[in-house]
Amino acid sequence: MTNWLNRFSSVWSLDFEFSQPPGERPSVACLVAREFHTKELIRLGPQELSQTTQPPFDCGPSSLCVAYFSSAEWNCFLAMGWRLPLRILDLWVEFKNHLNGERPKAGWGLLGCLSYHGLEAIGACEKKEMRELAMRGGPYTQDEMEALLDYCQSDVDALDVLLERMSDEIDLPRALLRGRYMAAVARMEHNGIPIDVPTLQLFRRNWESIKTNLVAAVDQDYGVYDGLTFKQKNFAQYLRRNGIPWPLTESGRLALDDDTFKQQARSYPAISPLRELRHSLSEMKLE
Numbered sequence: 277m278t279n280w281l282n283r284f285s286s287v288w289s290l291d292f293e294f295s296q297p298p299g300e301r302p303s304v305a306c307l308v309a310r311e312f313h314t315k316e317l318i319r320l321g322p323q324e325l326s327q328t329t330q331p332p333f334d335c336g337p338s339s340l341c342v343a344y345f346s347s348a349e350w351n352c353f354l355a356m357g358w359r360l361p362l363r364i365l366d367l368w369v370e371f372k373n374h375l376n377g378e379r380p381k382a383g384w385g386l387l388g389c390l391s392y393h394g395l396e397a398i399g400a401c402e403k404k405e406m407r408e409l410a411m412r413g414g415p416y417t418q419d420e421m422e423a424l425l426d427y428c429q430s431d432v433d434a435l436d437v438l439l440e441r442m443s444d445e446i447d448l449p450r451a452l453l454r455g456r457y458m459a460a461v462a463r464m465e466h467n468g469i470p471i472d473v474p475t476l477q478l479f480r481r482n483w484e485s486i487k488t489n490l491v492a493a494v495d496q497d498y499g500v501y502d503g504l505t506f507k508q509k510n511f512a513q514y515l516r517r518n519g520i521p522w523p524l525t526e527s528g529r530l531a532l533d534d535d536t537f538k539q540q541a542r543s544y545p546a547i548s549p550l551r552e553l554r555h556s557l558s559e560m561k562l563e
Contacts, residue, residue, distance in 0.1 A: 280448050281439075284363070285338040287312035289435035292352040293406075293428050295413035301355045301466065302348075305410055306421065308428040309333055312342075312436060319429065321421050322414060325356065335361035342435055344368045344386050346455070350462030360462070364455030365446070367438050373454070374445050390434055393441045397434055403427075483562050494553040506554065508532065520544050534558075 281287055290309035294302040304325055309318045311333070318332050331353070335341060341361035343349045345368040350360055371380075371389045382388035390397040406427035409420060416424065479486070487504055495501040500510040508530055515522050515530075522540065523531045537551040 280446075281312065281340070281443065284340040286314075286334050287340045287342060287439075288333045289342045289432050289439065290333075290349060291343065291428050291431040291435070292349055293410040293424050294348075294352055294355075295411050302352050303413060304352050304355060305414060305416065306425050306428055307332075307352075308425060308432045310429075310432050310436060312439065317429075319425050321425065322416075329357065331358050331361075335359060337362045339363060340365055342367065342439055344389070344431070344435060344438075346458045347461040347465065350459050351465055354462060354466040360459050363452060364459055365439075365451055366455050366458045367435065367442060369454045369458060370442060370446050370451055373451075374442075386431060386434055389438060393438065395434070395437055395441065479562055487557060487560060490556065491553065494549050498550050500550070504557070506532075518546070520547070 288309050288311055290307065292302075292307050293305045295305065296302040305322060307318070307320045307325060309332070310316065320328065320332065333339070335358075339361070340363045342365045344366065346364060346366040350364075353360055367389065368384065368386075371392070372384065380388050380392045382391040387397045387403065406424065409416075410424060484504075491501050491504060498511075498514050500507055500514055502510070511532075512530060514520075520540075523536055525531050534551070534555060537547065537554065541548040541551050
């Protein structure tokens with residue numbers, strides 16, 4: 277193993293467990309961290325974390341923080357109101373960089389990385405069970421929290437073993453730049469996508485009329501819609517009036533999938549606006 281790890285006064289491998297409903301920030305359940313050299317171990321459940329206003333280990337310029345797919349960890353930092361580490365090593369990023377476009381047989385997850393490097397890991401079924409417990413959210417019983425902390429610690433154990441195994445393939449200066457990027461990703465995810473709220477409210481008030489006006493503008497040449505509903509019977513009459521043959525499904529109905537419309541529009545360009553209308557309506561999802 278290279279000696280570049282000795283450049284840091286401390287090297288902390290860490291992992292959080294958390295729940296995060298779609299579109300929301302994470303609700304942190306627990307944290308486990310271990311210092312690589314001294315083996316000092318930190319295990320914090322929700323009660324201890326609620327009383328913590330800053331990271332329980334050094335995150336300054338002389339310390340290295342190690343995680344796997346670390347934007348999730350830094351999202352937890354931001355949700356807790358903690359400052360982000362200055363030196364980050366993400367072993368998921370380094371794993372992808374090492375393979376340079378190849379795909380590992382066991383996938384890109386922590387278990388896949390361990391498998392690629394010939395290292396043992398907890399079973400996939402156990403990992404799935406514990407992940408589902410974390411995603412369920414609290415409150416947790418004492419036994420459930422102990423199980424979550426043990427599971428979280430097993431990932432930290434894996435990080436320590438991986439760090440030692442992967443250290444010779446890591447180009448540290450570039451790796452630290454990649455780690456800074458993962459922190460930037462976490463900030464973007466934490467802040468979310470800026471929304472023009474007044475315009476969104478305007479769209480919400482007028483969404484149905486916008487679609488209705490779009491249909492009216494295009495369908496005047498076809499007469500196949502009833503309100504916002506595409507009527508196959510009306511479309512069949514349009515095809516007969518204009519002498520346009522049309523593929524059928526096995527059940528004998530008109531094939532109305534987008535690929536069929538796209539193919540037919542090449543031979544019968546008059547169909548193109550109708551195809552674009554159907555496609556646009558299918559994509560017009562405001563929320």
